[in-house]
Amino acid sequence: EDQVTQSPEALRLQEGESSSLNCSYTVSGLRGLFWYRQDPGKGPEFLFTLYSAGEEKEKERLKATLTKKESFLHITAPKPEDSATYLCAVQGRQDSGAGSYQLTFGKGTKLSVIP
Amino acid sequence: IAGITQAPTSQILAAGRRMTLRCTQDMRHNAMYWYRQDLGLGLRLIHYSNTAGTTGKGEVPDGYSVSRANTDDFPLTLASAVPSQTSVYFCASSVLRSSLNEQFFGPGTRLTVL
Numbered sequence: 001e002d003q004v005t006q007s008p009e010a011l012r013l014q015e016g017e018s019s020s021l022n023c024s025y026t027v028s029g030l031r032g033l034f035w036y037r038q039d040p041g042k043g044p045e046f047l048f049t050l051y052s053a054g055e056e057k058e059k060e061r062l063k064a065t066l067t068k069k070e071s072f073l074h075i076t077a078p079k080p081e082d083s084a085t086y087l088c089a090v091q092g093r094q095d096s097g098a099g100s101y102q103l104t105f106g107k108g109t110k111l112s113v114i115p
Numbered sequence: 116i117a118g119i120t121q122a123p124t125s126q127i128l129a130a131g132r133r134m135t136l137r138c139t140q141d142m143r144h145n146a147m148y149w150y151r152q153d154l155g156l157g158l159r160l161i162h163y164s165n166t167a168g169t170t171g172k173g174e175v176p177d178g179y180s181v182s183r184a185n186t187d188d189f190p191l192t193l194a195s196a197v198p199s200q201t202s203v204y205f206c207a208s209s210v211l212r213s214s215l216n217e218q219f220f221g222p223g224t225r226l227t228v229l
Contacts, residue, residue: 043220101216107157
């Protein structure tokens with residue numbers, strides 16, 4: 001069974017204070033690791049897909065990296081508008097068939113950036 | 116419309132009543148999903164459909180049913196609502212391209228069962 005653990009559960013940063021969010025995973029053969037951003041009262045918004053260890057993706061102040069056991073979402077010089085819950089999900093190499101595309105989500109990290 | 120729409124935005128429902136949550140996408144994605152999101156439990160898959168005419172059970176399917184008559188619509192029905200079905204429900208869709216499943220989510224329906 002695929003498992004995803006995100007840490008910390010909550011993180012408060014001062015504006016401009018860089019940090020990283022962690023996503024540890026256990027999966028039987030990783031097909032893809034996904035990062036989402038979720039604002040209060042809204043649906044998750046897709047950010048990145050990472051396919052293999054060593055891969056990195058960037059978008060504005062966010063950079064996602066991937067190893068064989070975990071992924072990090074690095075936030076450089078965050079601004080208050082970066083405040084949100086960040087979700088990580090994995091897609092593993094499940095048995096072929098109708099259920100083989102399902103994602104397993106972590107519980108998220110709630111990021112608050114204080115002006 | 117662009118993307119995924121869900122209706123209603125929110126609903127308060129008496130226990131025992133039947134309720135259908137609607138989901139429509141205009142991206143021509145072949146796969147669609149229903150999740151519930153509860154505090155402390157994260158997103159959990161209820162049902163999915165990899166293509167029109169087929170459906171499958173996710174992690175928490177009991178008490179819910181779905182149908183996929185066409186590509187765009189994927190309604191979720193609670194036949195007889197119970198208080199434990201109080202949650203926020205998200206519909207999602209994806210193109211199952213090269214077996215990789217990047218999912219895009221709707222705005223959600225907040226359901227309260229009393």
